Amino acid sequence: MTGALKGAVAPRTLILLLLLCAVPGLGADPPGPAGRLNLLLVTIDTLRADRVGALGSKRGLTPEMDRLAARSAVFTRAFAHTPMTLPSHTNILLGSTPSFHGVHDNADFMVRGGFLTLGEHLQARGYATGAFVGGFPLDSYFGLDQGFTVYDDAFRKPEKGVGDGNEDRGERPAGEVWAAAQKWLRTQKAPWFLWVHFYDPHDPYDPPEPYRTRFARDPYDGEVAYADAVLGNVLDALGELGLDETTVVVCTGDHGESLGEHGEDTHGFLAYNATLWVPLVVRAPGFAPRVVGQNVSHIDIFPTVCDLLGVERPGGLQGTSLLPLMRGKRIPERPVYFEALNPYYTMGWAPLRGFIDGQRKFIDSPIPELYDLGRDFGEVRNLAGEADAAALRKRLEAIVRGQSSEESAKAERPADRAALEKLRSLGYVGGLSGAKKTIFTPEDSVASLLPYQNKAGKALELYRQGKTAEAIGALRGILSVRTNISAAYVDLATIYRRENRPDEAIAVLRAGAEAMPENYEIHFQVIVCFYESGRFDEALSAFETQSFPQAEFDPVIWNYVGQSQWKKGDVAAALASFGKSLAIDDRLALTYHNRGTVHFDVFRRTGRAGSYERALADFRKAVEIDPAYSPAFFSLGVAYFQAGSFAEAIGNLEKALSLDPGLDEAHFFLGSAELKRGDKPSAYRHLTLFKATPSYQGLSPAAKKRVDDAILECKPGR
Numbered sequence: 001m002t003g004a005l006k007g008a009v010a011p012r013t014l015i016l017l018l019l020l021c022a023v024p025g026l027g028a029d030p031p032g033p034a035g036r037l038n039l040l041l042v043t044i045d046t047l048r049a050d051r052v053g054a055l056g057s058k059r060g061l062t063p064e065m066d067r068l069a070a071r072s073a074v075f076t077r078a079f080a081h082t083p084m085t086l087p088s089h090t091n092i093l094l095g096s097t098p099s100f101h102g103v104h105d106n107a108d109f110m111v112r113g114g115f116l117t118l119g120e121h122l123q124a125r126g127y128a129t130g131a132f133v134g135g136f137p138l139d140s141y142f143g144l145d146q147g148f149t150v151y152d153d154a155f156r157k158p159e160k161g162v163g164d165g166n167e168d169r170g171e172r173p174a175g176e177v178w179a180a181a182q183k184w185l186r187t188q189k190a191p192w193f194l195w196v197h198f199y200d201p202h203d204p205y206d207p208p209e210p211y212r213t214r215f216a217r218d219p220y221d222g223e224v225a226y227a228d229a230v231l232g233n234v235l236d237a238l239g240e241l242g243l244d245e246t247t248v249v250v251c252t253g254d255h256g257e258s259l260g261e262h263g264e265d266t267h268g269f270l271a272y273n274a275t276l277w278v279p280l281v282v283r284a285p286g287f288a289p290r291v292v293g294q295n296v297s298h299i300d301i302f303p304t305v306c307d308l309l310g311v312e313r314p315g316g317l318q319g320t321s322l323l324p325l326m327r328g329k330r331i332p333e334r335p336v337y338f339e340a341l342n343p344y345y346t347m348g349w350a351p352l353r354g355f356i357d358g359q360r361k362f363i364d365s366p367i368p369e370l371y372d373l374g375r376d377f378g379e380v381r382n383l384a385g386e387a388d389a390a391a392l393r394k395r396l397e398a399i400v401r402g403q404s405s406e407e408s409a410k411a412e413r414p415a416d417r418a419a420l421e422k423l424r425s426l427g428y429v430g431g432l433s434g435a436k437k438t439i440f441t442p443e444d445s446v447a448s449l450l451p452y453q454n455k456a457g458k459a460l461e462l463y464r465q466g467k468t469a470e471a472i473g474a475l476r477g478i479l480s481v482r483t484n485i486s487a488a489y490v491d492l493a494t495i496y497r498r499e500n501r502p503d504e505a506i507a508v509l510r511a512g513a514e515a516m517p518e519n520y521e522i523h524f525q526v527i528v529c530f531y532e533s534g535r536f537d538e539a540l541s542a543f544e545t546q547s548f549p550q551a552e553f554d555p556v557i558w559n560y561v562g563q564s565q566w567k568k569g570d571v572a573a574a575l576a577s578f579g580k581s582l583a584i585d586d587r588l589a590l591t592y593h594n595r596g597t598v599h600f601d602v603f604r605r606t607g608r609a610g611s612y613e614r615a616l617a618d619f620r621k622a623v624e625i626d627p628a629y630s631p632a633f634f635s636l637g638v639a640y641f642q643a644g645s646f647a648e649a650i651g652n653l654e655k656a657l658s659l660d661p662g663l664d665e666a667h668f669f670l671g672s673a674e675l676k677r678g679d680k681p682s683a684y685r686h687l688t689l690f691k692a693t694p695s696y697q698g699l700s701p702a703a704k705k706r707v708d709d710a711i712l713e714c715k716p717g718r
């Protein structure tokens with residue numbers, strides 16, 4: 001164990017402990033005036049190193065990064081340890097690999113409070129700290145906000161449950177990230193640490209104009225060019241504020257993008273250089289520009305900036321300071337560990353790990369691979385057949401062992417409920433429930449299974465083009481030969497739901513849950529599907545049968561559970577589930593609206609004033625969070641109507657109708673409110689509009705008569 005995290009110490013104490021045992025960086029400059037330097041960290045998501053001019057690209061996409069590079073140390077062989085956003089940023093900000101901190105994947109993991117982040121380290125040394133991130137994988141609830149006084153993740157959160165690929169993706173463009181960051185920066189006194197994260201090159205590729213038009217044939221390049229242009233604005237602002245000589249600038253990518261290479265479209269499944277090779281540029285006052293060809297990696301950033309800023313390095317960092325390289329010296333070669341474990345954690349496919357050592361790159365899986373990066377950086381000629389695979393595996397095991405912590409091993413233990421609560425109090429989430437497979441064959445390897453995964457993606461594309469039967473046939477075809485392609489189950493169920501074939505959707509998802517009991521996405525979809533079909537008992541029993549650690553951090557699943565409980569008449573349980581949803585994410589308009597609806601229902605049945613007040617408060621919160629959420633405006637209008645506040649009722653109902661003209665019942669309440677206010681023409685208009693809707697047709701004869709009487713009452717000329 002090389003790390004400093006030992007046992008279950010309370011996070012705060014642990015951080016203190018780390019600070020107390022901090023050792024001055026060996027070979028670092030003595031802290032002097034350099035101690036007041038600022039730090040700007042720019043991470044550009046999904047940026048392939050070969051798109052950067054300073055790294056040899058002839059595409060002309062990155063004039064701004066190239067301008068920075070011309071005054072910087074440019075590392076031409078920098079590697080990520082993981083091809084995923086959250087793990088990679090965790091590697092950067094903690095200075096350790098997933099073997100140590102346990103964050104192996106995006107959504108199902110969380111950075112625990114016990115680890116020391118670069119933000120915390122600098123904050124404790126008097127730095128003002130601000131982070132401005134562009135994409136959901138870095139949302140504060142995944143834990144990287146530790147140590148940042150301001151952690152701005154103000155993008156719209158994706159809401160799950162629809163699965164048609166059109167959900168909100170939870171991102172914002174670089175320009176918006178920088179606008180917020182710039183506001184912050186202009187009010188800071190030195191020293192400060194600013195981290196900005198641009199998510200743009202991540203798929204889907206949809207750059208803003210003029211890049212969309214200019215790169216119509218290659219929108220990924222367009223996203224890169226756009227992110228680079230905003231980087232230019234960041235650098236200009238530094239110059240304009242006179243901060244060039246007092247700020248260390250580090251710019252890197254979190255991982256690359258395969259763009260079809262090796263059969264991978266995006267990133268996360270494989271670990272070739274298309275996704276592991278990243279740009280790394282470091283500009284520091286007093287350092288001459290230089291090109292560095294030795295292998296370096298993300299975990300080297302933390303110790304390097306400590307040395308550049310003249311602050312001591314904390315214990316437990318796994319990387320090495322790159323200062324000697326920035327001065328033209330060499331450092332001892334170290335193996336760079338890497339992994340791509342998303343398919344392992346989400347689908348039970350064979351794990352994929354490896355290391356780069358000098359020019360050799362070993363990828364361990366049931367089909368081992370070895371490449372000579374000096375001659376074959378594109379990794380097309382697998383030399384594993386000529387090598388001693390057992391010895392390479394032994395070496396890999398030793399590297400993993402050397403970087404592991406007891407804590408990360410604990411993280412993979414299937415958690416019972418009590419343990420889960422405890423882990424949660426430590427800020428941990430992750431791991432699969434149930435036993436994990438330990439023996440893998442070539443059939444389980446990513447190389448064998450990825451083509452089927454890709455086929456599933458293409459089938460959904462067929463469906464979007466209107467080729468429904470073809471899409472269903474393709475997905476069924478995949479599942480007839482491979483049962484561990486979760487996307488095939490989920491996509492097929494999505495199509496059936498869209499086609500109003502809920503029973504078939506449920507059957508597919510149940511088969512999926514049986515074949516892949518560890519898959520949270522399938523579990524989630526089963527519950528949604530049962531709920532949508534009105535099978536509330538089954539939704540609840542599916543939820544209760546299996547406990548997933550992920551559910552503890554998924555506000556949306558608790559919303560569905562609460563809705564199902566309410567429909568079953570269990571108000572207390574429903575309110576508790578909504579409370580849980582909001583405890584996980586207090587910005588979910590959907591949950592506020594649903595909880596308000598339950599309170600309002602209780603009020604209608606019991607006349608309890610407290611329930612009415614709570615309903616009103618929840619509806620108000622829902623519209624405040626999401627001013628485009630028509631059902632909440634409707635409910636708010638109805639609640640005001642109920643209380644006799646007709647002016648407020650009318651305002652909210654009109655707003656609801658303007659957002660969604662299909663809200664038939666809004667016409668009924670509007671008409672009724674206008675009638676109460678004495679505006680008969682308006683009342684007549686809305687009530688007759690209501691009478692023409694299917695909602696009216698669905699009323700009981702007595703209710704219809706009441707509407708008809710009201711229309712008669714306000715009929716013109718009467």
Ligand SMILES: [Zn+2]
Pocket residue numbers: 045046084085086202254255
């Ligand atoms: Zn990323």
